[in-house]
Amino acid sequence: MLTVYAAISMKKPSHPFGELGLIEQIRRDFATSSSAVKLGIGDDCAILRPPPGCEVLVTTDFTLEGRHFRRDSHPPESVGHRCLARGLSDLAAMGATPIAAFLSLALPSTMLAESAGRTWTKSFFNGLRALAELHSVPLAGGDTSESPGGRSALILADIVLIGSAPKGKALRRSGASPGDALYVTGQLGGAAAELATMLKRRRRTPNNKAAKTTEDHPHMFPEPRLDVGEALQRRGLATACLDISDGLSTDLAHLCRASGVNAEIEQEALPIHPFAGKLDAPAALHAALHGGEDYELLFAAPSSVRLPSSLAGVPLTRIGTLKARRAGHPLMTLLAPDGSHTELKPGGWEHFSKPVRTPKKPPR
Amino acid sequence: MLTVYAAISMKKPSHPFGELGLIEQIRRDFATSSSAVKLGIGDDCAILRPPPGCEVLVTTDFTLEGRHFRRDSHPPESVGHRCLARGLSDLAAMGATPIAAFLSLALPSTMLAESAGRTWTKSFFNGLRALAELHSVPLAGGDTSESPGGRSALILADIVLIGSAPKGKALRRSGASPGDALYVTGQLGGAAAELATMLKRRRRTPNNKAAKTTEDHPHMFPEPRLDVGEALQRRGLATACLDISDGLSTDLAHLCRASGVNAEIEQEALPIHPFAGKLDAPAALHAALHGGEDYELLFAAPSSVRLPSSLAGVPLTRIGTLKARRAGHPLMTLLAPDGSHTELKPGGWEHFSKPVRTPKKPPR
Missing domain, CATH: 3.30.1330.10 (PurM-like, N-terminal domain)
Incomplete structure (x- = not known):
């Protein structure tokens, strides 16, 4: 080489x-x-x-x-x-x-x-x-x-x-248990929202040298959450962790399968990125759940552990809870603001599918 | 990933x-x-x-x-x-x-x-x-x-x-000294000769399941010389080593530059693979020196060290000697059977060059 x-x-x-x-x-x-x-x-x-x-x-x-x-x-x-x-x-x-x-x-x-x-x-x-x-x-x-x-x-x-x-301390996808709380770092849906804007423009986005942060360019300049991951590992806070580069719904399904648990996500708790927040409500929710490429971390922690509101300067948000596997119950559910539950299916990035990552149309 | x-x-x-x-x-x-x-x-x-x-x-x-x-x-x-x-x-x-x-x-x-x-x-x-x-x-x-x-x-x-x-025992390209002898494992030019035959045929070579060895298919099924490399390292026999996947002439130049030495190759000592031996003499020599992809090892050892004729079942052949760098002297020379010296230039695989590795025409 x-x-x-x-x-x-x-x-x-x-x-x-x-x-x-x-x-x-x-x-x-x-x-x-x-x-x-x-x-x-x-x-x-x-x-x-x-x-x-x-x-x-x-x-x-x-x-x-x-x-x-x-x-x-x-x-x-x-x-x-x-x-x-x-x-x-x-x-x-x-x-x-x-x-x-x-x-x-x-x-x-x-x-x-x-x-x-x-x-x-x-x-x-x-x-x-x-x-x-x-x-x-x-x-x-x-x-x-x-x-x-x-x-x-x-x-x-x-x-x-x-x-x-x-040795033996690396975070895996497989260590979570029923009752654990689910957290994400940063905000969701920003990358998909920025990419959609870029592709609509149909010419190269000018390179803004002054702003290369996840906040300003969640798609173009995502920040890998190394400090957060290291802190979670060092302090033994997380029972399972992975990044949500393929989209929250798809990567949460990985965590659930690897840990042998179900998950319930609270729609109102999702930290929507301001870029996604400019979309109408269903599109914003779709970007947050399925958009992909946010490069945030999704992790589980025992509900008894009190987590800080931010770690290494990055906000942490509790977005749901893990449940025991039950026959006939879906792997993942979404709890709507009106208290109703719907099944949440993996809808993020699929390999061997489309030529360029483009956000899917939100369901209406 | x-x-x-x-x-x-x-x-x-x-x-x-x-x-x-x-x-x-x-x-x-x-x-x-x-x-x-x-x-x-x-x-x-x-x-x-x-x-x-x-x-x-x-x-x-x-x-x-x-x-x-x-x-x-x-x-x-x-x-x-x-x-x-x-x-x-x-x-x-x-x-x-x-x-x-x-x-x-x-x-x-x-x-x-x-x-x-x-x-x-x-x-x-x-x-x-x-x-x-x-x-x-x-x-x-x-x-x-x-x-x-x-x-x-x-x-x-x-x-x-x-x-x-x-720790500290991996073989590098940079440890050879003037006076060291140069060795290669196996035979040279076989991969280039087999590839030339395959490309002439212009349809897929039938897969001969019975023969997947360097001897029978030097281009299609080269054998990485892991056992030889490990033995050289373990027994501390080699002062410098690299593989000759880019061709003997090109990879020898890497060794010479990294070790700060010149090299003299004895043409008559080169172990020509039988496939290359079927070509006319200039073409066989060209395949051995510049053909590339033989995946044999080229290494230097102090001339005082008596090396076995084979290591881990693979023949070793002394092909030349390293010399001190001298102003005005070429990095590499080829000693012909008649005793004459010519400069040997790197003529193996060049990156960013041709679309498929095809043996170059031998010089006439």
Whole structure:
């Protein structure tokens, strides 16, 4: 793998694609100063030294053009940011601390040949690096390739995150019990609402350098909740945890199945993101329940535990309760303001389905 | 990431793509029985427990249709085998022991909708699994997606290998000194020769289930030299090591640059694979020096160390000597049988170059 960077850097500067400059820049910009990375880019493997007494956590996530982003609507900084955020959010969900990231990146050959493509690539890495620096995550290696397909070649990325957690302490999906309370971090539905606005606009959203927060850009610049995940793990507060990148309804179903419980969500308790709040009520509820990509954490805690109203500066909201499994009862129910219960079905992101994440029409 | 498997498995069996069966089969077939994998497929991250006193090694490698294989010429078992072999060979080059593999796989939606596509995918996993079982490597997670691009969608894979090596003992490219002898494992040029034959045939090579060895199919079923790498590391025999997947000339240049030495290769000493031996002499030499994808190891050892003629059942051949860097002298030279020296330039695989690895025309 890491061979690649070296292989490319051997080329003459006259090579038409200009990746020499690009790759050299990656090596410089992502210099690994971490004590846990013994050997970074430039050999057959990277060498990591996890903290003693810790387990090693691994997650991989694709970011594919036309599937997870569109070049005509997403600023490249956002694509780089979200690429890394997907992996960091998986570490956050397990209460892990990042050790290093690895990026496999395939680019159409035209992108490195043309100035616009080089600018895109540079901005992609700027977005990725800004988030990496925020969380002190070194980029310790990866692979590069020309993406296949000739004129229809696409940008293809796969991010790998390696993290650590004290032995036996990582948060899982499977530890919750009936009676536990359900919490979410932050707000819901913002990512789906922002994406819908972006796609309606049908041209690339201007890159607002001043605002790269979940509050201002829940879809473009989601903040992985690493500090919250680590605090939950360290303080032993959560019995189960996962991120809700696929949508609250879909990820809650994972928690329920893994823990062998049912869940009841209180509609009125859902913390609706202001972006979703601008939609009509059914659309806002739909975005919060099924929108996906909010990269917030969903976790369970014993009802006897008094949780603070915020953790690591992020608001926590109790949104429901876990129940015992009962024959004939649905896995998940939604308690409406009028006291009526309806079955809540997983309605979030489905893999092998649509080409670009677009919010589904809300039910009327 | 690993969410994906769970997300997909939630779908109704009536779903047209049939990935429920596929993913469930992956989970069953790749059941993780390894004690180092504390948690495999089914949560936000996998949890690994590396052996005490060890460092963790990480490598990632793309396998992209149209770039690293062609659906019309490569049997799917070979694509799966080579996908995993690429990562395992990187671990072998560092003298590491595999802990687990992670696979990110994007498939065109049509492949899971059609019987031929499902058969291809099953055979791909059969090839990958056979090699994984041979080396006791569990598949502990990954990501899946529909590959983008509509009708021109391609098969996209990225393999991640995690391994371990005793602290400070992993083999690197950078430890060799002037005077060290240079060795290769196995034979050279076989992969390039077999690929040339396959591409000339212009239809898929029949899958010969009886013969999946480097000897019989150096391109289709290369054997990563894990046992040799581990033995070199354990016995402290090598001062530097890497695999020659990019071709001897290109990878030797990496070793020379990393170690700050020059190299002299003796043409007559090169162990030519019988497949390359069938070519005329210049073509055979070209395949051995620049062909690439042989997945053998190239390593340096002090000339005072007497190496066995084979290690872990794999022949070792001394092919040259390392020299001190001298101004005006080429990085690498080739000593011909008539005693003349010519400069040896890196002529192996170049990234961001040609769409499918085809052997270059030998110089005449």
